[in-house]
Amino acid sequence: SERYEAEGIEAKWQQRWIDADIDSASDDPADTRESYYCLVMFPYPSGNLHMGHVRNYCLGDAVARYKRMQGFNVLHPIGWDAFGLPAENAAIKHHRPPAEWTYANIDQMRTQLKRLGLSYDWSREIATCRPEYYRWEQWLFTKLMEKGLAYQANAEVNWCDPCHTVLANEQVVDGVCWRCDTPVIKKNLKQWFIRITDYAEELLADLDKLTGWPEKVVGMQRNWIGKSSGAEVSFRLEGSDETLDIFTTRPDTLMGVSYMAVAAAHPLAQKAAESHVDLAAFIDECSKISTKEADIETMEKKGMATGFNAVHPVTGASVPIWVANFVLMGYGTGAVMSVPGHDVRDFEFAKKYDLPIKQVIAPAEGDWDIESAAFTEAGTLINSGQFDGLDSVAAKQVITEWLSEQGKGSERVQYRLRDWLVSRQRYWGAPIPVIHCDDCGAVPVPDDQLPVELPTDLQPTGGASPLTECEAFKHADCPKCGKAAERELDTFDTFMESSWYMSRYTSPRSDAAMVDGGAISRWAPVDQYIGGVEHAVLHLLYARFYHKLMRDAGLFTSEQGGDEPFKNLLTQGMVLKDGTKMSKSKGNTVDPKAIIERFGADTARLFTLFAAPPEKELEWNDAGVEGGHRFLKRVWKLLEKLESPTDGDEDAATVKALRFTIHSTIQRVTYAFEHGFAFNVAIAALMELSNALHAFEPKGASGSAACREGIEVLATMLAPFVPHFACEIGERIGMGEMAVVSQWPKVDEAALEQNEITLAVQVQGKRRGEITVAKDVDQDGAMAAAKAEPSINKWLEGMQVVKIILVPGRLLNIVVKP
Ligand code: ANZ
Numbered sequence: 173s174e175r176y177e178a179e180g181i182e183a184k185w186q187q188r189w190i191d192a193d194i195d196s197a198s199d200d201p202a203d204t205r206e207s208y209y210c211l212v213m214f215p216y217p218s219g220n221l222h223m224g225h226v227r228n229y230c231l232g233d234a235v236a237r238y239k240r241m242q243g244f245n246v247l248h249p250i251g252w253d254a255f256g257l258p259a260e261n262a263a264i265k266h267h268r269p270p271a272e273w274t275y276a277n278i279d280q281m282r283t284q285l286k287r288l289g290l291s292y293d294w295s296r297e298i299a300t301c302r303p304e305y306y307r308w309e310q311w312l313f314t315k316l317m318e319k320g321l322a323y324q325a326n327a328e329v330n331w332c333d334p335c336h337t338v339l340a341n342e343q344v345v346d347g348v349c350w351r352c353d354t355p356v357i358k359k360n361l362k363q364w365f366i367r368i369t370d371y372a373e374e375l376l377a378d379l380d381k382l383t384g385w386p387e388k389v390v391g392m393q394r395n396w397i398g399k400s401s402g403a404e405v406s407f408r409l410e411g412s413d414e415t416l417d418i419f420t421t422r423p424d425t426l427m428g429v430s431y432m433a434v435a436a437a438h439p440l441a442q443k444a445a446e447s448h449v450d451l452a453a454f455i456d457e458c459s460k461i462s463t464k465e466a467d468i469e470t471m472e473k474k475g476m477a478t479g480f481n482a483v484h485p486v487t488g489a490s491v492p493i494w495v496a497n498f499v500l501m502g503y504g505t506g507a508v509m510s511v512p513g514h515d516v517r518d519f520e521f522a523k524k525y526d527l528p529i530k531q532v533i534a535p536a537e538g539d540w541d542i543e544s545a546a547f548t549e550a551g552t553l554i555n556s557g558q559f560d561g562l563d564s565v566a567a568k569q570v571i572t573e574w575l576s577e578q579g580k581g582s583e584r585v586q587y588r589l590r591d592w593l594v595s596r597q598r599y600w601g602a603p604i605p606v607i608h609c610d611d612c613g614a615v616p617v618p619d620d621q622l623p624v625e626l627p628t629d630l631q632p633t634g635g636a637s638p639l640t641e642c643e644a645f646k647h648a649d650c651p652k653c654g655k656a657a658e659r660e661l662d663t664f665d666t667f668m669e670s671s672w673y674m675s676r677y678t679s680p681r682s683d684a685a686m687v688d689g690g691a692i693s694r695w696a697p698v699d700q701y702i703g704g705v706e707h708a709v710l711h712l713l714y715a716r717f718y719h720k721l722m723r724d725a726g727l728f729t730s731e732q733g734g735d736e737p738f739k740n741l742l743t744q745g746m747v748l749k750d751g752t753k754m755s756k757s758k759g760n761t762v763d764p765k766a767i768i769e770r771f772g773a774d775t776a777r778l779f780t781l782f783a784a785p786p787e788k789e790l791e792w793n794d795a796g797v798e799g800g801h802r803f804l805k806r807v808w809k810l811l812e813k814l815e816s817p818t819d820g821d822e823d824a825a826t827v828k829a830l831r832f833t834i835h836s837t838i839q840r841v842t843y844a845f846e847h848g849f850a851f852n853v854a855i856a857a858l859m860e861l862s863n864a865l866h867a868f869e870p871k872g873a874s875g876s877a878a879c880r881e882g883i884e885v886l887a888t889m890l891a892p893f894v895p896h897f898a899c900e901i902g903e904r905i906g907m908g909e910m911a912v913v914s915q916w917p918k919v920d921e922a923a924l925e926q927n928e929i930t931l932a933v934q935v936q937g938k939r940r941g942e943i944t945v946a947k948d949v950d951q952d953g954a955m956a957a958a959k960a961e962p963s964i965n966k967w968l969e970g971m972q973v974v975k976i977i978l979v980p981g982r983l984l985n986i987v988v989k990p
């Protein structure tokens with residue numbers, strides 16, 4: 173018979189699938205199939221697919237194809253996250269507008285995706301750089317402005333010099349730019365923000381609903397949102413009516429305060445510096461150093477007294493106020509009450525500057541030497557006057573209540589999460605739909621003037637965005653008063669586009685609304701989302717937020733779209749080579765194209781799914797790829813089994829054994845799809861089935877039938893992984909043209925029934941061996957089998973059997989005497 177030749181087979185089947193239109197999601201209301209939305213993270217059109225993409229998309233495709241075979245109406249879309257810096261940088265390098273580069277890359281990558289045989293509904297393809305898409309993001313932004321959820325403000329922001337733009341907090345990873353690894357600089361700039369902090373509580377609470385997400389990602393988001401409960405306390409400034417407000421999570425330690433500390437950027441520090449040259453110099457020094465949190469834990473604590481004092485709210489004692497480099501302006505109130513007896517940082521600082529250390533919490537058992545270390549745990553209050561004897565938990569409440577009654581404090585919840593900074597000083601992005609008027613201020617662009625189209629023919633040169641010099645773009649009339657005004661020249665962060673693309677796929681061509689409520693109720697939320705874990709607090713947090721914003725803008729209700737965009741999340745592991753991440757900069761990339769050309773798309777697909785469980789890292793190895801290809805060739809050889817049937821009949825037990833293998837394999841592979849997508853295990857099971865079929869020499873009609881069943885089942889279950897190959901096998905053994913991709917095999921329970929069982933055999937209560945017998949064996953039959961077993965029989969020889977106890981399915985117990 174013919175050899176397995178991938179290229180021709182793959183081209184042939186890709187065309188047939190298009191002709192049969194099997195990959196489209198149906199929006200027909202008469203379609204009664206249950207809907208299933210399978211989504212992979214859409215790619216940035218860099219020009220070439222890399223192995224990370226291939227892995228992600230093969231995982232998604234296996235899920236989508238399986239669900240179709242299970243009878244679901246599956247939405248499996250793809251598109252392009254098409255705005256962003258690389259396009260602009262390429263444009264600078266090649267002196268061509270970024271639009272050109274982007275669209276050319278999209279064309280190239282679309283071809284590569286199609287070559288892999290991924291079952292996307294291409295009719296829903298979107299590119300976020302198209303005005304039909306970003307128009308709606310602009311529209312939503314204007315609604316958010318009207319609600320006060322989007323605002324422009326001066327703030328200390330993260331600036332990346334090489335990228336020539338500000339960054340959101342989420343884009344600063346350990347103090348450096350997420351994109352180019354350069355340390356970010358703090359700058360005071362007027363920027364656009366979206367009030368994600370208004371949604372902090374819901375974003376946190378709804379994490380509990382995400383039972384289909386990896387715990388690790390949920391934990392990362394929980395930490396990022398960073399809820400702390402405590403109190404805000406007002407300390408009156410000595411000789412003034414003003415107060416210094418602080419946030420503390422430990423109001424129970426109030427009586428242990430020995431100094432106050434404010435951030436260098438705190439107004440009180442600034443005020444003190446006016447008449448204090450050394451302090452001014454110190455503040456200047458503080459503003460230069462990085463304030464990433466890891467640093468704050470480890471860096472040398474430094475400070476300087478301001479000369480101001482605060483009044484302790486309970487004792488009235490005078491407490492000195494210091495400026496300290498470990499206090500952040502952007503958290504709480506930018507000021508703390510320092511309790512060196514019970515806080516490690518405060519302790520270190522007090523030791524260094526010889527400030528008093530007072531113990532106010534005692535451990536439940538034993539003594540604590542407060543001069544040698546801070547006691548940071550909960551305990552019983554001491555040296556705390558009226559609060560003595562309370563335990564920490566009760567004291568938090570009692571002291572906060574006391575402060576409230578005195579008008580000196582209140583309960584307070586604090587989040588680490590900051591508002592989302594969405595403006596970027598770059599060209600290749602969606603314009604922020606705002607017109608600045610001297611009289612009317614920042615005016616949102618009215619609906620009928622949307623989209624604000626980005627001119628696509630500008631040539632960036634590095635430095636400032638070419639929009640700042642584009643007169644045609646810049647000038648606009650104020651929508652309110654009609655006077656000449658100027659457009660906002662910043663563009664949106666590209667995370668704005670990727671935050672809602674999953675919703676847009678449900679009605680990708682709608683020009684009546686951002687999303688269609690009916691389509692949302694059919695498809696949302698995404699049933700299975702698959703992508704990289706690196707997005708844990710970036711994209712995955714923003715997308716959750718956006719979903720809630722869209723819900724609250726009235727685009728859909730909770731009933732229609734849910735409160736969360738992604739029901740289940742699978743975070744795939746990285747693709748490694750030689751133990752390190754595959755990346756261009758390391759020069760260790762493997763080009764998927766080369767593998768496809770040499771072995772075919774199916775081999776590439778099989779390898780990425782077989783080599784590791786989805787969440788684990790996948791170590792590239794050439795032998796593995798070749799092994800995958802050999803497996804396909806071995807399955808191909810099974811076709812010969814059906815070519816020349818022999819006469820006679822197969823032994824019933826042999827048929828039974830093969831059918832047991834076939835149907836237990838269906839069970840195992842189905843389990844992998846339903847529980848965690850361990851495709852490596854599923855494919856291993858299919859390899860075992862292939863081996864069993866090779867070992868089987870079919871005799872006569874019954875043997876042929878069992879063998880055919882085995883090959884049909886094998887081909888069908890291979891379809892989600894290696895669809896072209898599976899279809900070809902199916903066709904060659906005479907299955908219907910689309911049978912292999914349209915019906916998942918069902919387990920025949922009868923085939924799983926075991927006719928034989930294993931019984932343990934005891935003689936005089938001692939286990940002496942086991943026997944394999946018919947399931948419904950009787951006492952005599954079991955005894956005969958036991959006697960036939962030499963290791964058991966030697967305990968029976970020369971003895972008289974007094975009693976036989978058969979526990980069906982478990983045990984044969986024989987009582988003997990000499
Ligand atoms: C007094 C105290 C006593 C504190 C004690 C801790 C232990 P989280 O859990 O991160 O919310 N703090 C408040 N604002 C700060 C700022 N802007 N920069 C640096 N530190 C700040 O931590 C809250 C605690 O961190 C607060 O509780 C405050 O110190 C400090 F035994 O107040 B605590």
Ligand code: ZN
Binds near residue numbers: 334336349350351354
């Ligand atoms: Zn950068």
